[in-house]
Amino acid sequence: MSGGQTKNAALTTAFAFHYQVLIGLDKCFSLEEAQSVWFEKDGDVSLIAPDAVASTQTEVKDYATPLTDHHENLWKTLKNWLAPEFNHTQYGVLVLHTTQAFGATTRLKDWNEQSVEQRLAVLQAIFAERTDEQLNTKKPSEIIKIQKAVMACDEALLKSVLDKVALFTVADNAQALEKQILAKPVGIPKNNLSSYLHGLVGFVYSQATQQSWSISQQAFAEKCEELTALLCKKEFTFPVFSGYEASELEVELHQDRPFVQKIAEIDHHEMIPDAVGNWLELQNSLLEQLDEYPLYKDKTVTYQNQLVRKYKLAYSSAQLEAIDAIKSSKLLYNKTMQEQPLNMGNDIPPIEYKNGLIHDAMDDDERDLKWRVEP
Template identity: 80%
Template sequence: MSGSQTENAALTTALAFHYQVLIGLDKCFSLEDGQSIWFEKDGDVSLISSDALTSIQTEVKDYAAPLTDHHENLWKTLKNWLDPAFDHTQYGVLVLHTTQAFGATTRLKDWNTQSEEQRLEVIKTIFAERTEEQLNAEKPSQIIKLQKAVMAADKLLLKSVLGKVILFTQSDSAQELEKQILSQPLGIPKNNLKSYLDGLIGFVYAQANQQSWSIKHQEFSAKCEELTALFCKKEFTFPVFSGYAASEPDIELHEYRPFVQKIAEIEHHEMIPDAVGNWLELQNSLLEELDESALYKDKTISYQNQLVKKYKLAYSSAQLEATDTIKSAKLLYNKTIGEQPLNLGNDIPPIEYKNGLIHDAMDDEERDLKWKVGP
C-alpha cells in the first residue's frame, strides 16, 4: 500500500509541474521583444520585462477544492511574496493562478476590483475569526502559522504586495490549456497538431539547465517558425529521422529478429547497433499519425520495392565476384548501407529511412534476402 501511495504522490507532483510548464508555454505566445518567461526564478512562472511594471510573477495551483477565505493556497502564496528573499519591486503584478473556483461564502470574490486598503481590511477580517485558543495553541495548524506570518509582516510591505495581487480563478485545466495552445498555429493540418505541441513542450523542457530555466521571445518565435514549417506541409516530405542509436536493451530485445541474425551470420557485429536503430526509427515513423500517414505508408512500400530490386542485382554481382564468403558479404553490406538514397520524386529520403527499409526487407522471411554470399 505504501508503495502505491508514493507512486501516486510522485505522479501528482509530476502532473502539477507539467501543468506549470503548460502555463508558462501559453504565456510565451504573448511575449514581446526583450521579454522572456522564467521558471522557478522567483516562484513558478515569471514574465520578465525591462520595465518592472510590465513584469509578472505567477504562482500556479492546480486544485479541485474551492478557494475559500482560509485556503492554504492564498495564505502560503502571500507569505512567499512577503518573504525578504523575494523582491516584489521587480514585478508590477503578482498573480495567483488557480484552477479553483471561489468558495460560495468567501470574502475574496471582489478582490480584483478592490484597493490595497480594502484588500488589507478583507484579510484582517478573515484573520479576526481566529480564536485566542487557535492562535496560541502549542502546535498550531499549518494554515494558522501561515496566517500569523502574513499578518505579522510590516504593514507598508503588506499593503504594497496586496496592491499588486490578482486572483485568477477557474483557470483552464491541462487539457483545455493544450487546446488553447493548439489554437495559436495557423495552417497546420489537424493530425499534425499533437506533434507540433510535443515539439513546443520538448523545446521548453530543453531550455532548463542547472543555473536557470528561461525562454526568450526571439528563441520561442524561431522555434514556432521551425515547427510550423515542418508540420504545415503542402507537398509530401519525409518525417524527421535523427539517426537513433540503439541502446543495449534495444539490441537485446531484437537480437533474435531475422535481420539482426543475418548481420551476425556474416560476423559484422559492430554494425548491429546502427542497424537496430535505423530499423526502430523506421517502425516508429510508420506509427506516427501525421496528416500524410496514408501517403507516407504507400510511398514507403513502393520505395522499399525499388530498394529490394536494386539490392537483388547487387547481391547477384557479389555472388559472381565472391572469393571469400564473409569478406564479400561484409563488402556488400557496407556498400549497400553506405549508398545514398534513391530520389523519390523531388525528395531525397533520409539515409536512416533507406537503411531501415533494407533491414525491414531482410526481416521479411518471404522475401528470402540475406547478406551472406557464396554457397
C-alpha cells in the same frame, strides 16, 4: 502499501510540474521583444520585461477544492511574496493562477475589483475570526501559522504587495490548456499538432540548466518557426517504403492469399518473400494516420488503375510471344517488377509502392489478373 503511495505522490508532483510548464509555455506566445519567461526564479513562472511594471510573477496551483477565506492557497502564496528574500519591486503584477473556483461564501470574490485598503480589510476580517485559543495554542494548525505570519508583516509592505495581487481562478486544467496552446499555430495540419506541442514542450524543458531556466522571446520565436516549417502543410509526399522482405512466418501467414498463389503457380517461389513484403508495406501505408490520407488513398486508387491497364497490355504481348508458359510467365513477372514506376504528377513513387499495388491488384478476384501466361 508505502511503495504505491510514493509512486502516486511522485506522479502527482510530476503532473503539477508539467502543468506549471504548460502555463509558462502559454505565456511564451505573448512575449514581446526583449521579454522572457523564467521558471523557478522567484517562484513558479515569471515574465520578465525591461520595465518592472510589465513584469509578472505567477504562482501556479492545481486544486480541486474551492478557494475559501481560510484556504492555504492564497495565504501561503501571500506569505511567500512577503518573505524578505522575495523582491516584489521587480514585478508590476503578482498572479495567483489556480484551477479553483471561489467558495460559495468567500469574501475573496471581488478581490480583483477592490482597492488595496479593501483587500487589507478583507484579510483582517478573515483573520479576526480566529479565537485567542486558536492563536495562542502551543501547536497551532499550519494555516493559522501562515495567517499569523502574513498579518504580522509591516503594514506598508503588506499593502505594497496586496496592491499587486491578482486572483486568476477557475483556470484551465492541463488538458484544456494544451487545447488552447494548439489553437495558436497557423498552417499546421491537424494530425501534426500533437508533434508541434511535443516539440515546444521538449524545447521548454531543454532550456533548463543548473543555473537558470528561461526562454527568451527570440529563442521561442525561432523554435516556433522551425517547427512550423517542419510540420506545416507541404506538397503531397509518399509514406516511406523501405523494400521490406517478409519473414518466413509472414509468408506462411499469407500463403493462401490469391496474389501469393499466383506466384507459386508459375514456380517463382523465391520471389514470394519480396512480394509479401511489398504488399505488407502498401497495406501498412494505407493504415497510417497521415494528414494527407484522403489524398493518398485517392491517388493510390487512380495509380493502381493505371498500372492494371499497363499490365494487361504487357500480358497480351507476353501471350503473343509465349512458347514456354512457365518461362514466359517468369519473364513477365520479372519485367513487371523491375519496371520503373509511372510518374504521379511531379512525383515518382517508390518502386515498392508500385509493386505492392500490382500484388494488391492480383489479390482482387474481380480483376481476374494472373501471372501465368497461356500461349
